[in-house]
Amino acid sequence: MSSFPGLIDEIPGISVDRFNGDNFYSAVFFLSHCHTDHMQGLDLQFFQRIHNKHQYLYCTPISKAILINIHKLNDNLVDTIRTIDGCSPIVINYNEGSKILYLTVTCIPAGHCPGSIGFLFENEQNRILYTGDFRIDIDDLSKIKPLHCNVHDKIIPKKFDTIYLDTTFFNSNFRYLPSRQEALREICKIVDSWISQNEKNIVVLECSGNYGPEHLFIELSKALGIRIHVKDKVFKSYTIIPELASCISNNPLESKIHACMDKNFRNGLKCRPDIQSQFILTIVPSAWRWKDKDLSKCISEWDKNLRRFYVCYSCHSSHNELEAFIKYFCPDKIYPCVCPNYINFEEFKSQLNQVLNASTVSACSNYDLDLSRYKSPIEDDSNISNFSDDD
Incomplete structure (x- = not known):
């Protein structure tokens, strides 16, 4: 800040x-x-x-x-x-x-x-x-x-x-932080694995702020060939940015990857109330969680009880x-x-x-x-x- x-x-x-x-x-x-x-x-x-x-x-x-x-x-x-x-x-x-x-x-x-x-x-x-x-x-x-x-x-x-x-x-x-490319590889493997297991499976990206994770959207969309469903409040701005326009959507039915909700909303997926919670995997890309951890051993961790996957991801x-x-x-x-x-x-x-x-x-x-x-x-x-x- x-x-x-x-x-x-x-x-x-x-x-x-x-x-x-x-x-x-x-x-x-x-x-x-x-x-x-x-x-x-x-x-x-x-x-x-x-x-x-x-x-x-x-x-x-x-x-x-x-x-x-x-x-x-x-x-x-x-x-x-x-x-x-x-x-x-x-x-x-x-x-x-x-x-x-x-x-x-x-x-x-x-x-x-x-x-x-x-x-x-x-x-x-x-x-x-x-x-x-x-x-x-x-x-x-x-x-x-x-x-x-x-x-x-x-x-x-x-x-x-x-x-x-x-x-x-x-x-x-925060002496060491993995590169964004390293973090993206972790995210891509988990997303690909999850959505391949069941046609009902959905991924939620829990990102801070309205603007910030654009690089993540671009690379994830390019890697998996899936548009990211984003918040209505940012969609118009994103369509003006050529590298983003082809990677995002405002149609909740078009994508299995959603970055359309505010952080820490834990009651399902607002735009898809038909999707039950057991089909939703939440991925949290952030850096602050990793304070003073040994990132030479691992840059991600699971909370499988809550189906949440944390990845050390930093734009600083x-x-x-x-x-x-x-x-x-x-x-x-x-x-x-x-x-x-x-x-x-x-x-x-x-x-x-x-x-x-x-x-x-x-x-x-x-x-x-x-x-x-x-x-x-x-x-x-x-x-x-x-x-x-x-x-």
């Missing part, structure tokens, strides 16, 4: 992923993705206010489509949303007091959910990276071109004044992945965007910066840093779309 207040200390006049409180006074706004903890204050009144002030919100085309659907924006208010996509920088100018300021903005793929990005902010004084919620494979860090530069014909990581970092799982209890980076990210880029400072409720913010920020300070000068200048020791002990490169029962 994001605790970031929205303001970038080094760059006055902009707000990111928070739209209330002191953010009222910002001149430019940015949204990394459409999850509610990043959208506080982002309501119809917000769009009316920035329309009246000739201001703009920047986000990806997918996030824009979701916002239009959620808030039923008219054409005037739609025009307050400007899209940024790909990895090409744009230059934004805005008024801050009596000054006109210029800011170069590049969006960075975040690997969190469809439409999710981070932001690279650069002006004459500062270079700031705001990750948003993210999960990027350690091996892919060197492939993100906007985060690197060419020095004497050598490609090296850019130096950042501050990285505003998704620290959801910067916690030693693990502790070790975050540590590798910090040591790879070695910024001057780190600002945690998610602070756990059991620790003081300044103490938590100090822990992060201790990781940074522990990186020696030689380590930070060695851009062939061996990141393999930060990986999950469960490594498997097979393609989820080609899984078999023998996997």
